[in-house]
Amino acid sequence: MFDFFGSMPTEDRLIFELSKLYEQYGYRKFCMAKFEEYSFYSDNRDFLSGEGVIAFNNSDGRLMALKPDITLSIVKNARIDKNTCTKTYYNENVYRISQETNDYKEIKQSGVELMGNIDSYSIGEIVTLALKSLQKIDSDCVLCLSHMAFISAVLDEMKLPATAKEQIIFCQRNKNAHDLKAVCDEYSIEEKYVEYFTALTSLNGKFDEVLQGLRYISMNEATDKACDELEEVYNTLCSVSLGNKVQLDLSVVNPSSYYNGIIFSGYVKASPTPVLAGGRYDNLASKIRKGIGAVGFAVYLDNLNLHYPVESETDCDILILNKSEHSDITLMKAVEDFISQGYSVRVEKEIPENFKAGKTMAFDGKEVK
């Protein structure tokens, strides 16, 4: 019997399943134009973390760009109400330079953005949706939670030059305690901060245990508050039986200054790279629209067909070899009959190369045998 969803390539199936998931939580689809004015991206270059933008001249001479990012466009174009929330999701392609090939690549993305008046429920809902999105890809998944305050609130207090901050963030992202020490020596960083950042590189694992460690090394009011926020999110996930899929990992850091709260990245077992990333980005949202908050995530769908191939025993349930030059109506009726019984049918003159049919039949001009 023909199983349409079961035989669908993983990426296509996920677009349907993720859309359904987001619609179930009241999110509405956001369709956008393929291009934006180039100046929009150059004004928000920090958010794009150095990824190249493909630019071209429009028919009226304006410099346009193929979208390297969806979030920016949604924040700019959505009708946002300061007092309530705008909940949107998307299935779009973005165009960026691939880290692996150093060439432009089309990347298929789905994601959700929640903008407006953000409260703790909103954050809990987004993180829950992120984990449920991962589960749609593979039940063997992990969501790594972190909070930007552990890095940014402490770096701000230290008043370091921008290059030192960049190097410290780079070491955090790579769990690189040895080079972190060298950076701290170079900038004569106070011992209490060296110990703090070194501890951060190794703090990861089960949420409860790591949170305890985090509270112990917490440096200021902002990091205390970040611990409380993380705990609140974790409790939300536990309340929907998703707590066992969460790890707390302080190496999840976004170098963009636009992120300001909870951040996270998601992994599934068969993919060597994260398939989901997101977090709270009030700093970006309020830059484009004053006073609003925002939180969201993107699911990277490209390469999932490679890591999760759909293996089907047959290309089609029934292959009918049409040996006749006439009686198209009889053949068409037979095809319709098989389809109405739930089979997939392909009509050919000869058996196509490398084609696997569940059953091969022939039409002699009178009947299908």
Add this chain to the structure above:
Amino acid sequence: MLNIALPKGRLGDKVYERLASIGYDCSEIYADNRKLVFESEENNVRYLLVKPSDVAIYVARGAADIGIVGKDILDEGDFDLYELLDLRLGVCHMCVAAKNDYVEDHNRPIRVATKFPNIAKRYYSSFNREIDIIKLNGSIEIAPLLGLSDVIVDIVETGTTLKENNLRVYEKFLPISARLIANKSSYRFKGDVINDITQKLREQLIKEGKI
């Protein structure tokens, strides 16, 4: 099963000895053959012997969970990996070297011959010096001797090759050594065993007074 990418050669041998001594041995590796994959079901590890410059790619793409690679390869590429430990093996420096009588001409870009164009570009751009990169794949020392370049940017361990070719080090700028790296996704799903290896190797280094 944990997949470990080891660099073929002396460094790989040294690292294997260390891994074997902390309980991740695979006796099959001593067999005199041309196999490149060795497996120990008992210790739940599989060793992959690969070209040193390819270790990071194997790990980044998930073909190996962890690996041992020189800092020069990591800095030359752009890999999104965890760098868990400096193993203090194969210690050397990335250096700028030139002929013994070299004097820099500030009126023109410096011609730099190197196997590491990204590292060289980053180094010179840090003080805004314009350069002309000449990418070579080996025998870099010959470039300034033949007038192909003004300087070379290369790894220097003892300096003997430089000396024998009438070259000397002008600037040491990047310490290099072997690093233990891990794939970020593997770390999520095999974190316990990866942390066990990292911790035991760190304890060895502490015992030897290296860290």
